[in-house]
Amino acid sequence: IALLQYHALPSYYTFGxxxxxxxxxxxxxxxxxxxxxxxxxxxxxxxxxxTGLVNTPVNSAVYSQSPVAVYQVDKVLLPExxxxxxxxxxxxxxxxxxxxxxxxxxxxGASASGVSTxxxxxxxxxxxxxx
Numbered sequence: 035i036a037l038l039q040y041h042a043l044p045s046y047y048t049f050g051x052x053x054x055x056x057x058x059x060x061x062x063x064x065x066x067x068x069x070x071x072x073x074x075x076x077x078x079x080x081x082x083x084x085t086g087l088v089n090t091p092v093n094s095a096v097y098s099q100s101p102v103a104v105y106q107v108d109k110v111l112l113p114e115x116x117x118x119x120x121x122x123x124x125x126x127x128x129x130x131x132x133x134x135x136x137x138x139x140x141x142x143g144a145s146a147s148g149v150s151t152x153x154x155x156x157x158x159x160x161x162x163x164x165x
Contacts, residue, residue, distance in 0.1 A: 039063035040070055040085075040113050046101045052081045052092070069115045083107060086114040 039062035047055065058071025073084045074092075081092040093106040 036063045036070070036116065037110075037113070040072075041111055046103055048098065048103065049081065049092075049095060049105075052076050063113065070113050072111065083111065085111050087112045087117055 042062040044060060044062055044064075052074050053076045055074050055076075057073045057075075059074050061070050061072060063070035073086075075082045075084070083090055083092055088109050088111055090107045090109040090111070093108070096104040096106055098104070
C-alpha cells in the first residue's frame with residue numbers, strides 16, 4: 035500500500051506550481067512528517083520527479099481539475115525507504131580484555147566448522163612452530 039501512496043501527493047498541484055514547490059515534497063505515504071518524500075525539479079516547461087533511486091519526467095496532465103490532478107510518469111517511483119540499499123550494520127566491538135578467538139584446526143586440516151584450511155596456512159603454522 036505504501037508504494038501506491040508514494041505516487042500520490044496530499045495537495046493539489048498544477049503543472050505550473052511544480053516550478054515553486056519546496057523539496058522534499060510529502061507524499062501520501064509520508065504520514066505525519068515521516069519519510070517518503072520526492073524531489074521535484076522544474077526547468078522551463080519540463081518537470082522531473084526524483085526519489086533518489088528513480089528519476090523520471092512528469093509528462094502532460096491526464097486529468098487536472100481542482101482538487102485532483104493526475105500526471106503521467108514513465109517509471110514507477112521507488113522510495114529509498116523501501117527499495118534503497120541499507121549500509122551493513124557495524125561489527126560489534128569486543129569488550130576490553132576479552133580473548134580473541136580463532137577457528138580451531140584439527141590435525142586433518144579441517145577447522146572446527148568442517149571447512150578445510152589451505153595447505154599454505156598449514157605449512158606456515160609448521161614453520162612457525164619450527165617443525
